[in-house]
Amino acid sequence: MIELIQRRLDTYNAAGPVEEEQAIKEILQEIALYALWRVGFFDVAAFQGGTSLRILHKLPRFSEDLDFILKKPNPEFEWSSYLEPLLEGLQEFGLKSEVLDKGHMDQRVKKALLKDNSIANQLNLAFYRGHAGQKLNIKLEIDINPPEGSGYEYTYLDFPLDFEVCH
Numbered sequence: 001m002i003e004l005i006q007r008r009l010d011t012y013n014a015a016g017p018v019e020e021e022q023a024i025k026e027i028l029q030e031i032a033l034y035a036l037w038r039v040g041f042f043d044v045a046a047f048q049g050g051t052s053l054r055i056l057h058k059l060p061r062f063s064e065d066l067d068f069i070l071k072k073p074n075p076e077f078e079w080s081s082y083l084e085p086l087l088e089g090l091q092e093f094g095l096k097s098e099v100l101d102k103g104h105m106d107q108r109v110k111k112a113l114l115k116d117n118s119i120a121n122q123l124n125l126a127f128y129r130g131h132a133g134q135k136l137n138i139k140l141e142i143d144i145n146p147p148e149g150s151g152y153e154y155t156y157l158d159f160p161l162d163f164e165v166c167h
Contacts, residue, residue, distance in 0.1 A: 001093040001160075002122045005031075008159055009123065017126045022062045024119055025136055027159075028095075029066055030055060032114060032138065034163050035089025041082055042166040045070050045142060046152050052167050056155050068142040069150065071166075077144045079103055079112040086114070093160060095119060099140075112140040 005027055012023035029051055036042070049067030053059040070077060083099045090097045096118040103110035117135040119125075156164050 002119075004160060005093065005119065006123055020126055021136075024123075024125065025064060025138065026051075026054070026062070028114070028116060028119065028136060029138055030157065030159050031090060031093055031095070032066060032086060032140075033157070033165060034160050035086045036082060037163045037165065038089055039082060039085040041068075042164070044072075044074075045166070046150070047165050047167040055157070056165065056167055064137070065139040065141055068140070069146045070142060070144050071146065071150070071152065073145045075144060077110060077142065079110055079140065079142070083112060090116070094122065108143060108145050110142050110144055114138040114140060 008027050009020075009023055012019070014020035014023050033047065033055070045068045047056070047066070048069050049065060050061060050063030051066055054061055054063060079099075079101045083101060087097060087099060095116055097114055097116040100113045100115070102113055115135045115137055119136065120134065152166050154164050154166055156162060
C-alpha cells in the first residue's frame with residue numbers, strides 16, 4: 001500500500017522539502033479520515049476547520065490539525081474508543097504510527113496526537129534526509145459541545161479509497 005501513498009505524493013509535484021512535508025502530512029490526514037470513517041466516527045462527529053477547507057474544498061492553504069465537532073453535545077466523549085481502530089486503519093496502508101490521547105475530563109475540546117515516521121522511512125523524502133528520528137505530528141481536536149443550529153453536509157472523497165465525510 002505504500003505504492004498508493006507514493007503515487008498520491010507524486011501528484012503534488014512538490015517543489016522542495018517544505019512542500020513535500022506538507023503534502024505527506026496531508027496524505028496522512030486523508031488516510032486518518034478514512035480510518036475514522038471506517039469505525040463510524042462520522043456518525044457522531046463532523047469534520048471542520050482549516051484542513052477541511054483544504055481537503056474538501058481545495059482551498060490553497062495548509063493546516064496541521066484535524067478539527068472535528070460532535071453532532072450532539074457529549075461531555076463523556078473520549079478519543080480512546082477511536083484511537084486503536086485509527087492505528088489499525090493506518091497499519092493497513094503500511095504505516096506504523098502512534099497516537100496519544102491528550103484529552104482531559106474538564107476540557108471542552110478533546111485532543112489527541114497522531115505521530116508517524118514510518119512514511120518517511122519507506123519513501124525517499126527530501127525533507128526527511130538528515131533527520132532520521134523526525135516524526136510527523138497531526139493534532140486531532142474535537143469540540144464536545146457544539147453550538148445549536150449547526151448544519152452538516154456530506155462529501156465523498158476518493159483517497160485512499162472511496163468514503164464519505166460529514167462536515
